[in-house]
Amino acid sequence: MITARDLRKEYGGFVAVEGSTFTVEEGEVFGIIGPNGAGKTTTLKMLAGLVEPTDGEVSVAGYDAGETEMRKRLGFLPEESPLYEEMTPVSYLHFFADLYDVPEGVADRRIHDTLERLELDHRDRPLGDMSKGMKRKVAIARSLINDPDVLIYDEPGSGLDPLTTNYIIDFTRELGEQGKTIVFSAHNLYHVESICDRVAIMNEGRVVAKGDLDELQAEYGRTEYHVYATVEVPESARENGYHKRVVESMDAVDDTRADARAAGGEVVDIRTEESSLEEVFLDVAESDPEAERTSGSRA
Numbered sequence: 224m225i226t227a228r229d230l231r232k233e234y235g236g237f238v239a240v241e242g243s244t245f246t247v248e249e250g251e252v253f254g255i256i257g258p259n260g261a262g263k264t265t266t267l268k269m270l271a272g273l274v275e276p277t278d279g280e281v282s283v284a285g286y287d288a289g290e291t292e293m294r295k296r297l298g299f300l301p302e303e304s305p306l307y308e309e310m311t312p313v314s315y316l317h318f319f320a321d322l323y324d325v326p327e328g329v330a331d332r333r334i335h336d337t338l339e340r341l342e343l344d345h346r347d348r349p350l351g352d353m354s355k356g357m358k359r360k361v362a363i364a365r366s367l368i369n370d371p372d373v374l375i376y377d378e379p380g381s382g383l384d385p386l387t388t389n390y391i392i393d394f395t396r397e398l399g400e401q402g403k404t405i406v407f408s409a410h411n412l413y414h415v416e417s418i419c420d421r422v423a424i425m426n427e428g429r430v431v432a433k434g435d436l437d438e439l440q441a442e443y444g445r446t447e448y449h450v451y452a453t454v455e456v457p458e459s460a461r462e463n464g465y466h467k468r469v470v471e472s473m474d475a476v477d478d479t480r481a482d483a484r485a486a487g488g489e490v491v492d493i494r495t496e497e498s499s500l501e502e503v504f505l506d507v508a509e510s511d512p513e514a515e516r517t518s519g520s521r522a
């Protein structure tokens with residue numbers, strides 16, 4: 224559904240994105256994560272046809288980025304969306320429905336249904352008097368006004384109170400379940416982990432890892448074994464009346480068993496803990512061999 228090939232964006236001499244290649248399948252929810260300045264927004268804007276790549280290619284639903292036909296199939300949610308402060312949500316959404324040539328009856332129904340689903344109250348209040356969360360919901364409704372197949376959302380839940388953030392993340396997940404193809408960026412790795420099929424990790428302008436969580440864990444993650452012994456063993460800490468030692472290999476588990484036996488006790492439980500996306504992300508970003516070179520060329 225979406226193909227990005229060798230994307231590069233320079234601002235003046237500054238390389239904001241380079242060598243970025245990935246595909247997003249139809250109906251997939253694809254997350255882009257990375258620290259501040261990693262190039263997430265620039266990448267999303269290139270996908271949406273709002274920023275022209277210096278080099279590389281983007282295609283969305285078989286169209287080049289920016290083509291009129293592609294824009295009709297796309298809903299974009301910018302990181303910050305300035306709204307017309309004096310308009311009400313309904314008049315604002317009708318304004319955009321007109322721009323997309325949505326017939327009036329269809330627009331009426333779609334606006335009503337979307338605002339219901341988003342549980343937006345005070346629909347007659349001017350946008351300028353609305354809370355940040357309400358404005359974000361209106362911006363999301365705007366991204367859906369043309370009933371697009373593809374949604375590109377830049378930090379949909381950031382900067383809001385936790386309740387509204389969770390609401391918006393759940394809503395985004397539902398859109399994915401309805402078959403929309405979604406690419407979104409986020410800082411909150413838990414959100415990415417909870418709703419994405421696949422993830423790209425960006426650092427210093429480049430995609431440094433991509434795959435589904437299992438693939439990323441297999442390649443970059445670690446399994447920790449939490450070994451509980453009845454007696455004190457080296458490098459252990461007390462937990463719930465046992466002595467817990469955390470190790471990273473089965474050999475070390477066997478060594479711990481032997482240590483426990485030698486001390487007159489035994490191992491009573493072993494639990495495995497996989498790396499979370501956050502840990503994978505930190506490992507990848509920290510071990511990124513290109514980061515120094517790239518940051519040099521970006522400075």
Ligand SMILES: Nc1ncnc2c1ncn2[C@@H]1O[C@H](COP(=O)(O)OP(=O)(O)OP(=O)(O)O)[C@@H](O)[C@H]1O
Pocket residue numbers: 234237238239257258259260261262263264265266
């Ligand atoms: N119009 C621009 N002109 C010059 N530099 C820019 C422009 N837009 C972005 N940059 C720079 O490109 C780099 C990548 O920015 P981008 O906004 O894509 O990162 P990001 O990963 O979305 O960051 P954040 O998480 O902080 O939003 C940053 O160093 C930024 O300062």
